[in-house]
Structure formats: structure tokens, C-alpha cells
Amino acid sequence: MDNYGKLLQIMANVFEVEIGHVDENSSKETIINWDSVQQMFLIISLEEAFNVRLSDEEAVKLTSFMMIKSSLEKKGIQF
Amino acid sequence: MNDLNIYYDNLTYNEIISKVRINGGKLVGSVIKFGILGNITVDNYIPLLKYLLLKESIQADIVQGAYDIVMQEVLDLDSSISKFQPDILIVFLNIELVSPNLFQRFLELTPNEINNEKEYLLAYVHRFFEANQANIHSKVIFHLFELPTSPAFDIYEIQNGNGQRALINQINIEIIELSKSFKDIYFIDLNIIRERLGCENYLDKRYWYIGRAPFTIEAAKGLAIEQFKIVNSLYGKTKKCLVVDCDNTLWGGVIGEDGLANIRIGKSYPGNMYLDFQRQILNLYNKGIILAINSKNNESDVLEVLDNHPEMLLKRKHFACIYANWNNKAENIQNISMDLNIGIDSIVFVDDSEFECNFVKETLPRVTVIHLPLEVFNYAETISNCGCFDKIQYTDEDKIRGDLYRVEVERKKFQNSFSDLDAFYKSLEMKIVIKSVDEFSLSRVSQLTQRTNQFNLTTTRYSDDEIRSFMHSDNYDVLLLKLKDKFGDMGIVGVQILDYTIPNEARIDTFLLSCRVIGRGVERVFLRKGIERCIERDCKNIFSSYIPTKKNLLVADFYVSNGFSEISSDENCRYFIISRIEQLVSFDNYFNEIILD
Numbered sequence: 085m086d087n088y089g090k091l092l093q094i095m096a097n098v099f100e101v102e103i104g105h106v107d108e109n110s111s112k113e114t115i116i117n118w119d120s121v122q123q124m125f126l127i128i129s130l131e132e133a134f135n136v137r138l139s140d141e142e143a144v145k146l147t148s149f150m151m152i153k154s155s156l157e158k159k160g161i162q163f
Numbered sequence: 164m165n166d167l168n169i170y171y172d173n174l175t176y177n178e179i180i181s182k183v184r185i186n187g188g189k190l191v192g193s194v195i196k197f198g199i200l201g202n203i204t205v206d207n208y209i210p211l212l213k214y215l216l217l218k219e220s221i222q223a224d225i226v227q228g229a230y231d232i233v234m235q236e237v238l239d240l241d242s243s244i245s246k247f248q249p250d251i252l253i254v255f256l257n258i259e260l261v262s263p264n265l266f267q268r269f270l271e272l273t274p275n276e277i278n279n280e281k282e283y284l285l286a287y288v289h290r291f292f293e294a295n296q297a298n299i300h301s302k303v304i305f306h307l308f309e310l311p312t313s314p315a316f317d318i319y320e321i322q323n324g325n326g327q328r329a330l331i332n333q334i335n336i337e338i339i340e341l342s343k344s345f346k347d348i349y350f351i352d353l354n355i356i357r358e359r360l361g362c363e364n365y366l367d368k369r370y371w372y373i374g375r376a377p378f379t380i381e382a383a384k385g386l387a388i389e390q391f392k393i394v395n396s397l398y399g400k401t402k403k404c405l406v407v408d409c410d411n412t413l414w415g416g417v418i419g420e421d422g423l424a425n426i427r428i429g430k431s432y433p434g435n436m437y438l439d440f441q442r443q444i445l446n447l448y449n450k451g452i453i454l455a456i457n458s459k460n461n462e463s464d465v466l467e468v469l470d471n472h473p474e475m476l477l478k479r480k481h482f483a484c485i486y487a488n489w490n491n492k493a494e495n496i497q498n499i500s501m502d503l504n505i506g507i508d509s510i511v512f513v514d515d516s517e518f519e520c521n522f523v524k525e526t527l528p529r530v531t532v533i534h535l536p537l538e539v540f541n542y543a544e545t546i547s548n549c550g551c552f553d554k555i556q557y558t559d560e561d562k563i564r565g566d567l568y569r570v571e572v573e574r575k576k577f578q579n580s581f582s583d584l585d586a587f588y589k590s591l592e593m594k595i596v597i598k599s600v601d602e603f604s605l606s607r608v609s610q611l612t613q614r615t616n617q618f619n620l621t622t623t624r625y626s627d628d629e630i631r632s633f634m635h636s637d638n639y640d641v642l643l644l645k646l647k648d649k650f651g652d653m654g655i656v657g658v659q660i661l662d663y664t665i666p667n668e669a670r671i672d673t674f675l676l677s678c679r680v681i682g683r684g685v686e687r688v689f690l691r692k693g694i695e696r697c698i699e700r701d702c703k704n705i706f707s708s709y710i711p712t713k714k715n716l717l718v719a720d721f722y723v724s725n726g727f728s729e730i731s732s733d734e735n736c737r738y739f740i741i742s743r744i745e746q747l748v749s750f751d752n753y754f755n756e757i758i759l760d
Contacts, residue, residue, distance in 0.1 A: 097181035120374060121206045128207060128380050129177035140369035 451561030
């Protein structure tokens with residue numbers, strides 16, 4: 085699976101939605117289930133899956149697919 | 164660092180959270196209700212605990228109390244936790260938050276103030292245990308306070324011996340002490356989890372500041388494992404038997420090729436790595452775990468090592484049975500399970516060969532398989548940390564169990580030399596003692612109710628305290644049965660609980676026998692003595708029941724075949740009655756002596 089698909093799968097797992105219901109427009113605004121606890125699950129999942137370390141600011145601010153993608157890209161993950 | 168991921172089948176966190184959500188969170192099978200209370204955020208470890216329990220076919224139904232109102236949750240009868248009535252209440256009290264004075268302002272406090280703070284904390288914990296016992300009645304898993312890693316007095320701390328760490332350590336000790344006046348309180352030492360991981364890998368500073376969520380993913384994994392071990396032990400899921408391979412497992416090298424003089428075992432490198440591994444296995448033996456060998460070898464070669472190698476810590480006497488042959492290992496494990504009369508799911512199999520491990524895993528999925536790591540120096544830790552054998556309490560029987568089972572296998576061999584079962588039983592020179600439970604036998608009795616699955620008519624599990632309350636009540640008799648024969652003393656192997664709550668009636672609440680003594684007619688003697696006891700108490704009718712489980716089919720017709728009449732049944736239970744001793748089916752007496760205390 086490419087990193088794009090991997091990120092979608094992770095988000096689908098965390099927010100308990102069908103993989104078809106997440107896309108690059110998904111964000112805290114579009115996913116009802118996206119609360120602070122799920123945010124923590126998301127950050128842990130991302131760090132483990134992409135082997136990166138996210139800062140405290142990122143842990144709080146990464147609340148959309150696009151923000152996550154661009155943050156991971158800055159850490160050398162290619163999409 | 165030990166590899167926590169083995170417990171989680173090397174799945175990622177993301178895979179685990181999606182796995183524990185299958186069935187749409189619907190609960191099926193055996194369910195344990197957990198309440199989680201605390202002044203910190205612990206959500207990240209919850210999926211991990213659920214995952215570990217799911218592997219044991221236990222579903223966790225979890226309710227979290229409102230954040231940081233620990234005491235109200237147990238005091239208020241309308242709180243979410245009070246209403247939920249959890250089986251197990253898990254408590255996280257972070258000392259930095261519950262007593263900021265001790266943690267952050269330690270240097271500003273006078274000795275008097277420090278003492279007041281300590282007393283306040285102890286009283287708080289005491290009140291919590293008390294409220295739980297009064298209102299919720301849950302078992303409690305309490306996390307002891309973490310000691311500060313940067314103590315207030317820094318290097319001076321250890322010089323004067325009564326600094327911040329010493330104080331918090333003392334508080335932990337006193338909490339354990341005060342818990343003894345309550346029942347079913349168990350502890351986890353977070354400091355051990357932290358030591359295994361190192362502080363940097365234990366505390367997630369980001370989330371500590373973001374949401375008072377201190378545990379890293381590694382700490383969460385370690386924590387879930389510790390809780391899992393306690394739950395496993397409380398629900399009788401602890402494994403009973405360790406089955407080990409020999410070559411490159413108990414010793415280095417291959418005995419059939421290298422010979423006695425050249426296998427690696429002993430006090431110097433590299434034999435010392437295997438010796439340490441053997442020491443861990445011997446520890447398990449001394450804690451009541453049954454050992455068995457399952458090895459592709461000539462039996463004579465293996466026995467020669469066990470009997471004659473001077474450096475071997477494990478000897479022939481430690482193994483209840485030895486299967487050294489060229490059969491496949493799954494077949495051997497099935498034979499071991501039959502020899503020892505234990506379920507296949509209470510067996511743990513350890514081997515260095517990936518092939519053998521996978522073969523057993525696929526053929527016998529209910530066996531727990533441990534594939535030893537590549538590095539031999541990690542063998543010992545793999546066994547000591549495997550979590551399969553941890554028990555929350557130990558009894559005298561545990562210390563000698565390994566030996567009991569070895570003798571049992573000898574007994575079976577002896578039996579095979581008889582063609583007539585009656586003659587065999589008579590030759591055993593069996594002696595039975597039946598008596599009422601006392602303080603000394605109490606924990607073994609409750610242990611039998613916890614562990615016995617096959618010859619157990621109702622499978623009701625009782626704690627020490629429940630047995631004690633029966634013991635002190637006039638409405639109950641708790642009878643135990645001890646058995647001895649020419650091979651040795653088997654200790655307490657049967658329990659019968661009689662309930663006389665309704666006047667002139669008796670109800671056999673519990674009737675069980677350890678699987679080691681099934682099929683000798685012991686149960687008939689025991690049942691008769693119980694009925695006689697009821698009749699002495701003027702009971703006109705004696706009622707009994709059979710509650711079927713997956714494991715107790717063996718005794719489905721026990722009461723009927725002994726002369727009881729079935730009065731009714733539903734899908735969960737069958738009910739029986741007997742009124743006169745003459746209705747009991749008579750039996751051959753194989754016993755040399757029956758003593759009633």
C-alpha cells in the first residue's frame with residue numbers, strides 16, 4: 085500500500101469509519117468521531133506506522149488529512 | 164529491554180484498535196466489567212488491554228469514571244461507576260496531582276506538614292477502599308505511586324535517607340498494609356514498568372502537558388500486560404504446564420550428535436545462558452507449574468543428560484512426563500495433556516525451532532506457543548516475563564504440585580500393569596480424610612473453586628473471603644477431601660459446599676474434585692458423607708444442580724447416576740433432589756481408611 089492509502093487506512097481505523105468515507109478533504113470538521121481521545125490514537129498510530137516523531141504542537145494541530153500529509157512530507161515521507 | 168510486542172502478536176497500535184472494535188463493540192462470550200477511575204487520562208492503553216483479553220476469549224466491558232472525581236464515583240450511589248457495578252475497578256492516582264504539595268513543594272514543607280500530607284494521602288486511599296467495599300464491591304487494581312526520578316534533594320536525597328523518594332516509597336508500603344483489612348485489592352507497581360522501559364520511553368511529556376495522559380505507547384503496552392496478568396490469575400486462566408524442547412533449548416547443541424560431554428550447559432559461557440534459562444524453569448516448578456519434555460530425540464539420550472550431566476539444574480524428577488521420540492510434537496502435546504489430565508489450553512509450549520512452533524500453533528491453536536528468541540541470553544527473560552504463569556496468590560499445594568503430577572504419571576504406569584481396574588484401586592491403599600475447612604486450608608479450597616473445570620458441577624468461583632464467610636456461618640458447611648495412597652499424599656483434592664439457608668432443606672452449592680483423582684470412586688464416598696451430614700441436620704430434601712460449561716460434560720449425569728432424581732431443567736441448569744440415604748447408589752469400597760474429622 086502506498087503512503088496515501090496507508091494514511092487513509094489509519095484514519096479509517098482510528099475514527100471507525102469505512103475507508104471510502106475518508107479522503108483528502110477529511111478533517112475534524114467532517115468526521116464526527118474526531119475528538120481529543122481519537123486525536124491521541126491518531127498521533128500514536130501515525131508515529132508508529134511512519135516511524136516519525138511528532139512534536140507537542142503537531143500532536144494538537146494535525147486535525148485534517150492535508151495537514152497530516154504535509155507534516156509527514158516535511159519529515160521525508162513521500163506521497 | 165524485553166519485547167512487549169510479542170504479547171501483541173507484533174501488530175501495530177492502529178491494527179489493534181481496529182481489531183478490538185470488531186463486532187461493532189457487541190459483547191459476546193464471557194464478559195468482565197471494568198471500571199476505570201483516575202486523575203489522569205489513560206485511554207490509550209484501553210484497546211491494548213481489550214486485545215490481550217480477547218486472545219483469552221474474554222470481552223472487556225469498560226466504563227470510565229468522570230475525570231478526576233475518583234472519590235465521588237465510589238461514594239455516590241448514582242455515579243456512572245456505582246450504577247455499572249464493575250467486576251474490577253482499576254484505579255490510577257497520580258501523586259503529583261493528588262498531592263501537589265509532596266511532589267512539587269516538598270522543599271517548602273516542614274516535617275510536620277510532610278507528615279500531615281502523608282496521613283492525608285493514606286486516609287484518602289483508605290476511604291476509597293472502604294467506599295468501594297461498601298457501595299461497589301469490586302475487586303480493585305490499584306497503581307502504587309511513582310517515585311520521583313528527579314527527587315527534591317537531588318544527590319543529598321540518598322545521603323540522609325528520608326527524602327522524597329523514601330517518603331513516597333513508605334506511603335506505598337503503608338497502602339499495601341492498610342489494604343489487608345479489605346478484600347480483593349491488588350497492586351501494580353508502575354515503577355517496575357518504568358524501570359523496564361527507562362523514563363524517556365515511559366513518560367509521554369507531550370501528552371502529559373496536553374491532556375494529563377502520561378503513558379507512552381510502550382508504557383501503555385507494559386501496563387496492559389501487568390493488568391492482564393492479574394485478571395488472568397483472578398479468573399483462573401493461569402497456565403498449568405510448561406512443555407519444553409531439549410536441544411538448543413534446555414542446553415546448547417544436539418545431544419544425539421554432540422554427545423553428553425559436548426552439549427553446552429554449565430557455569431561458564433555459553434552454557435551459563437542455558438543454565439539461567441533452566442533456573443527460570445525451576446522457579447516455575449517451585450511455584451507449582453508442571454514441567455514436561457517434548458523433544459525429537461532418542462529417549463535414552465535425553466534421560467542420560469537428565470540423570471548424568473553434572474551441570475544440569477533440571478533433573479528427571481522435575482518432569483511430570485518426558486516425551487522424547489520421533490513423533491510429531493503436536494501429538495506428543497496431546498499425549499501430555501491426557502497423561503496429566505489437564506486441558507490443552509492450559510499448556511505452554513517452548514521451542515527454539517520456528518518450524519516446530521508454527522506446526523504446534525497450527526495443529527493445536529489452543530496451546531500457547533513461545534518461540535524462543537535468536538539470542539540465547541534472552542531465553543531466561545522470555546520465560547520469566549511471558550506472563551502465562553503469574554499468580555496473584557500461592558498455596559502450599561503449589562509448592563509440591565510438580566511432584567504430585569510426576570507421581571500421578573507413575574501411578575498411571577502402575578495402573579497399566581493391571582488388567583482389572585478394581586484390583587488396581589484396591590492395590591493403591593487409598594486413605595481418605597473428609598473434614599471441615601479451617602484457616603489453614605481455606606486458600607487451597609478457594610483455589611480449587613477457581614481452578615477446577617472438569618469435575619465441577621456448578622463451576623462457581625469463590626474468593627478466600629467468601630469461603631471464610633461460609634466457614635463462619637451456621638448456614639453452610641464447607642467440606643474438604645484429602646487423599647493419600649501408596650505413591651504419596653495428594654493433599655486437598657475435593658471441595659463440597661452445603662447450604663442450609665432454607666430450614667430442613669439442603670442445597671449442594673458446590674461439588675468438585677481435582678482432575679488428578681477422577682475415576683477412583685472418591686466422589687461417591689465424598690457425596691455420601693455430604694448427604695449424611697445433611698441428614699444429621701434434619702434436612703428432609705437435598706437439592707443439587709448441574710450447570711453445564713464447555714468443560715464439565717464429564718459430570719453431566721453425576722447426580723442421576725448416584726441416585727438423585729431430576730426435577731426440572733432449563734438450558735442453563737439441571738436440578739436434582741434426593742431425600743433418603745438409601746436412595747444413594749451403593750459402591751465398591753476401594754479405600755483402606757476413611758477418616759472424618
